Amino acid sequence: MSASDIGGSIGSGPQLHGRDPAGQDSFETVQLLTPEGVRVDHPDFRYTGDDDAIRGLYRDLFLVRRIDTEAHALQRHGELGLWAQCEGQEAAQVGSGRALRAHDFAFPTYREHGVAWCRNIDPVKLLGLFRGVELGGWDPAEHNMALYSIVIGAQTLHAAGYGMGLTMDGRVGHGDPDRDSAVLAYFGDGASSQGDVNEAFVFAASFNAPVVFFCQNNQWAISVPSERQTRIPLAGRADGFGFPGVRVDGNDVLACQAVTEAALQRARDGQGPMLIEAFTYRMGAHTTSDDPTRYRDAAELDTWRGRDPIARVQAYLLEAGTPQSFFDDISAEADELGARLRAECVKLPEPDLAALFDHIHVEPTVENREQQAEYTAWRDADIEVGAAHEGSMA
Secondary structure, eight states, X not given: OOHHHHHHHHTTSGGGOOOBTTBGGGSOEEOSBOTTSOBOOOXXXXXXXXXXXHHHHHHHHHHHHHHHHHHHHHHHTTSOSOOOOOTTOHHHHHHHHTTOOTTSEEEOOSXXXXXXXXXXXXXXXXXXXXXXXXXXXXXXXXXXXXOOOOSTTHHHHHHXXXXXXXXXXXXXXXXXTTTOOOEEEEEETTGGGSHHHHHHHHHHHHTTOOEEEEEEEOSEETTEEGGGTOSSOGGGGGGGGTSOEEEEETXXXXXXXHHHHHHHHHHHTTOOOEEEEEEOOOOSOSSTTOOGGGTSOHXXXXXXXXXXXXHHHHHHHHHTTOOHHHHHHHHHHHHHHHHHHHHHHTTOOOOOGGGGGGGSSSSOOHHHHHHHHHHHHHHHHHHHHHHHHHHHHO
């Protein structure tokens, strides 16, 4: 079945059946790899990679988790001001991130560390924002991934606008894999209640924009459970905007990649937006300033720990005959990555605030330069006063 066949059937097919307000569990969830590590078939979506490709996904998942745990530890040691964990959500991020082509564009929230990894962004660059020494960390044009968005849901509007621009530029619906492009917009279940997200849905639908909205439903909007935000599965909300929605097992990296690949191809073919709800779980806190033990119980956490996205891939690979040396090598690579993150985090340079004026406009104005000169003169004078004061105290 082609991507267009899948896309054409989603709106009225089995994926959208069973949406009653009392039963979110009745909504079909696409799964290709069970928590026990067993491959299963789905009538509409298929993972086409071989075992070598799955080993590559395991490496992605394992290293992304190490990035996350190292950054969390750095925050606890006072080296970062804040960190937003992605533990438990690695499959949703890596699976969807690996579905992107180089010329597609991703719009993240502030938690898509796995997507950044898939877009070849050095994880050290993720730390600058949370250390307070950078406003972003990478060139979006170089990696085709926007900077992290702290404002909840705002990035979905940017994604809709970018997708509309792709259509205007003639980069959609030509059947040319080197030209046709799509947009992947990330947001969480909490953001689905924001006006910006719903407005993005309206614009994307109205202009048939090539945007795939990828909602990581990690069950908690800080301390608000998802069932308090919606009476139906979030994927079902797409119906009201006139485009299809699918729920996928967000802890199944194979299913996340397969469903996102089909949705992105559908968008590139000119069939418009689509909503993917990745049903997953936030194993850690919302951020390091949050204490989840105040609003959720340990039993819930234990249930989801049994659905760990990394453990199921490891179970499959072991059953497929992957030697233990493969896992040992990746563990050693993770140790090296962790050591590099710790070493380079503390060496991140303090920002030159005068450089802020260089990025206000594409072409700096006279007023910008005058303000920059005024600030620089004030800064240099303040430094001289401070040095003189220290000299007098010596």
